[in-house]
């Protein structure tokens with residue numbers, strides 16, 4: 001296939017030939033071969049396909065089958081009541097809510113939930129991802145009132161379960177009926193439409209079972225992207241050429257920190273096997289604990305800190321000395337910034353979801369969406385990184401803002417080298433590409449997902465072009481491999 005007149009760098013128009021999985025040639029002008037498909041990029045920017053360095057695919061697929069229970073969709077108890085009332089059970093007969101926050105209806109427990117819906121088992125996940133709240137039917141269904149509750153299951157003064165489960169995802173999953181088969185097709189298509197050609201699944205619990213589901217989705221073509229998987233010690237090496245195993249994911253929770261010796265030991269053991277670690281740190285204390293443990297255990301290239309949500313200046317020298325990479329979520333500034341401005345300790349606010357500060361400290365910085373905990377749209381994340389604007393119109397730590405090129409680069413590094421050199425559109429590179437409808441300067445002024453015209457992964461188109469686009473894609477020969485022309489899957493609203 002020939003792509004003509006694409007702006008591969010600001011101000012540089014080129015023709016490109018894709019052959020197999022790679023970019024075969026880049027030149028000011030290339031003549032079409034007989035029968036070759038030709039796409040006129042009309043001067044639109046052609047970027048390396050974007051990589052989301054931190055999301056949760058299976059949870060993202062589940063989230064599509066779930067009820068949004070938090071802002072901006074749901075803002076108060078009355079609205080929560082009406083979405084739960086209208087909710088239909090999934091095939092397990094449960095209602096699954098996500099994104100709850102206390103600003104909606106205070107601290108929910110089983111009784112508060114019973115008052116909103118008590119005819120079916122209901123479980124609602126807190127927006128932090130750290131807490132599930134079950135109504136009484138759900139408490140009964142998983143046997144929380146019987147036997148010894150696991151640590152993390154909150155109890156009231158009389159010793160009865162409140163229905164609040166902290167960091168007990170695995171425990172809960174083991175007690176739920178088997179889930180309906182997960183469709184990752186819609187997730188894969190949505191990501192492709194955003195220009196995303198690769199994702200890093202950052203789920204701490206990823207092991208053999210999760211890898212099987214993800215590889216099946218790659219095999220079936222449901223997930224057309226490249227896949228880099230963080231996870232548990234038990235996570236095997238994937239067999240799929242588009243999947244690779246990444247660092248060991250370690251989740252730190254300030255309320256239940258491991259001993260320094262245990263944490264250092266776990267890191268050192270992973271390093272001894274040649275596997276870097278990815279440590280989840282959302283508070284100042286967690287970040288300090290992680291940095292000290294990495295210093296003790298010794299650094300391995302590829303070690304990363306997920307989130308680094310609060311990064312005060314005194315920690316940065318140690319982080320950069322360690323050479324650890326930072327994987328941040330700029331979109332939280334937009335989605336959660338107003339809440340941060342109310343709830344986060346004023347002393348921590350200047351150091352929230354930093355970007356400029358990390359770059360100035362010489363740290364490698366990459367970004368991920370943390371979807372489904374935030375919107376997976378990388379363009380919205382770039383806007384947030386550039387403007388530091390919250391949804392409510394406030395500006396959070398404006399000194400941390402990035403230029404468009406810097407914000408874009410957060411999504412351009414190789415998954416095994418987050419924050420490293422951006423991949424480039426050049427001959428010999430893999431044909432993972434994202435074509436925009438507009439030139440570079442226009443995209444830089446107002447980055448938006450709607451600007452994505454077409455996405456290719458390993459030389460194959462993975463986003464469906466619109467009907468008009470399809471007509472413009474002149475085919476002189478019978479259609480080659482790829483999507484049959486009649487295939488138009490439904491776009492979610």
Ligand SMILES: [Zn+2]
Pocket residue numbers: 054055056202370
């Ligand atoms: Zn995450």
